[in-house]
Amino acid sequence: MTRRGNAVLPLDEFGLIRAWTEGRQSMQFLAQAGVTVGIGDDAAVVAGSSGEEWLLAMDTMVEEVHFLDTTMSEADVGYKALAVNVSDIAAMGGIPKFALISVSIPPSWQPERMKLFYEGLYACADRYGVAVIGGDTTSSPQHLVVSVTVVGTVEAGRAIRRDGAQPGQLVFLTGPTGLSAGGLHGLLDRSSKDGSGEHLGEKPSVPPRLVQAHQRPIPSVKAGRILLAQGWGASLNDVSDGVASEAWEIAEASGVRLSLKETQLPLSGELASYARDQGLDPLEFVLYGGEDYVLLGTVDRQHELAMKEHFRAEGIPLFFIGEVEEGQPGVVMETSLGASRPISKRGYNHFPKG
Ligand SMILES: Nc1ncnc2c1ncn2[C@@H]1O[C@H](COP(=O)(O)OP(=O)(O)O)[C@@H](O)[C@H]1O
Numbered sequence: 523m524t525r526r527g528n529a530v531l532p533l534d535e536f537g538l539i540r541a542w543t544e545g546r547q548s549m550q551f552l553a554q555a556g557v558t559v560g561i562g563d564d565a566a567v568v569a570g571s572s573g574e575e576w577l578l579a580m581d582t583m584v585e586e587v588h589f590l591d592t593t594m595s596e597a598d599v600g601y602k603a604l605a606v607n608v609s610d611i612a613a614m615g616g617i618p619k620f621a622l623i624s625v626s627i628p629p630s631w632q633p634e635r636m637k638l639f640y641e642g643l644y645a646c647a648d649r650y651g652v653a654v655i656g657g658d659t660t661s662s663p664q665h666l667v668v669s670v671t672v673v674g675t676v677e678a679g680r681a682i683r684r685d686g687a688q689p690g691q692l693v694f695l696t697g698p699t700g701l702s703a704g705g706l707h708g709l710l711d712r713s714s715k716d717g718s719g720e721h722l723g724e725k726p727s728v729p730p731r732l733v734q735a736h737q738r739p740i741p742s743v744k745a746g747r748i749l750l751a752q753g754w755g756a757s758l759n760d761v762s763d764g765v766a767s768e769a770w771e772i773a774e775a776s777g778v779r780l781s782l783k784e785t786q787l788p789l790s791g792e793l794a795s796y797a798r799d800q801g802l803d804p805l806e807f808v809l810y811g812g813e814d815y816v817l818l819g820t821v822d823r824q825h826e827l828a829m830k831e832h833f834r835a836e837g838i839p840l841f842f843i844g845e846v847e848e849g850q851p852g853v854v855m856e857t858s859l860g861a862s863r864p865i866s867k868r869g870y871n872h873f874p875k876g
């Protein structure tokens with residue numbers, strides 16, 4: 523059902539972005555232009571005024587790649603298109619402020635459906651205090667394409683980057699993962715059995731918590747702000763492509779090895795029983811599912827207890843799932859039997875290799 527791009531390209535999504543952009547503008551030019559962090563993190567960081575910097579990020583959603591009629595309502599698409607962008611601001615420890623919305627609309631999406639889309643989008647904007655300040659509108663031959671640019675602020679010099687992981691630190695997650703992918707699996711399975719995608723109400727239900735995680739993700743703004751304010755985020759990523767992929771990004775950017783412990787990975791009861799009923803391995807969802815929008819990061823070990831206390835008091839989940847080690851950049855996992863196995867870079871990739 524999903525369109526995973528052109529498999530014959532010699533570079534994957536991340537290799538392509540590097541090939542297009544690497545070495546095109548000198549560090550000196552970028553510094554003079556006021557760029558603190560350019561391409562390669564969750565959001566760019568550029569000079570602001572009065573002790574603040576601006577955060578800028580954009581993410582796109584494409585019909586049939588990110589959603590189908592059978593997986594998301596119109597309002598869900600609008601809500602999620604903004605939420606995933608807010609998440610990239612959260613992943614820098616920042617505060618989301620403004621958004622620009624570009625929509626390319628196919629004949630199948632006029633005009634009642636777009637009204638519902640905007641109802642969902644504004645529900646998210648209101649919830650996170652984001653002002654929608656502009657955008658662009660075009661037609662599209664076949665599929666809805668939504669691109670959102672989000673602007674946020676952060677205390678100058680404090681944005682939490684991907685490259686701050688150091689040996690000896692602990693690896694943490696601010697929530698369980700795999701729920702969204704579990705929900706998507708159920709929604710796709712249900713719609714394929716249904717054929718037309720209609721009469722979904724009569725089909726066996728997918729656990730509501732999994733469906734909710736997929737359709738209305740919760741960006742981790744509060745967790746990001748706590749990590750920044752307390753100085754607990756040494757490195758940070760939001761989990762859009764899956765824990766394995768995001769852990770690899772931190773490992774590569776920081777030049778370290780992340781060692782995860784299988785027994786410490788959070789697994790929700792709903793996901794465990796859904797996967798078991800389907801005869802699937804829940805770990806596949808947990809490590810490689812994606813679209814979770816919790817935060818994955820590293821922290822100096824001395825902060826472990828204070829961090830646990832603080833997150834408990836705030837009612838935000840927190841799991842310590844491994845540690846940072848010296849070594850060849852990469853990700854390994856200590857299995858429940860005590861063996862260590864490499865975790866592949868697999869995750870969601872729009873242009874997978876081979
Ligand atoms: N077409 C592009 N041109 C320039 N930079 C890009 C392009 N696509 C992505 N990037 C940059 O590459 C980095 C990684 O992007 P992405 O993997 O989408 O981040 P995330 O998963 O946090 O949304 C980001 O810094 C992003 O701004």
Ligand SMILES: Cc1ncc(C[n+]2csc(CCOP(=O)(O)OP(=O)(O)O)c2C)c(N)n1
Nearest residue numbers: 524586587588589590762763811812813870
């Ligand atoms: C119909 C459908 N098929 C597959 C997926 C799964 N999926 C699509 S994109 C994606 C990863 C996140 O999207 P991306 O555009 O890579 O976001 P970014 O990493 O840039 O934040 C996943 C897991 C989906 N959401 N819907």
Ligand SMILES: [Mg+2]
Nearest residue numbers: 564610613760
């Ligand atoms: Mg991100």
Ligand SMILES: [Mg+2]
Nearest residue numbers: 580581582610
């Ligand atoms: Mg992106």
Ligand SMILES: [Mg+2]
Nearest residue numbers: 581606610762
């Ligand atoms: Mg993103």
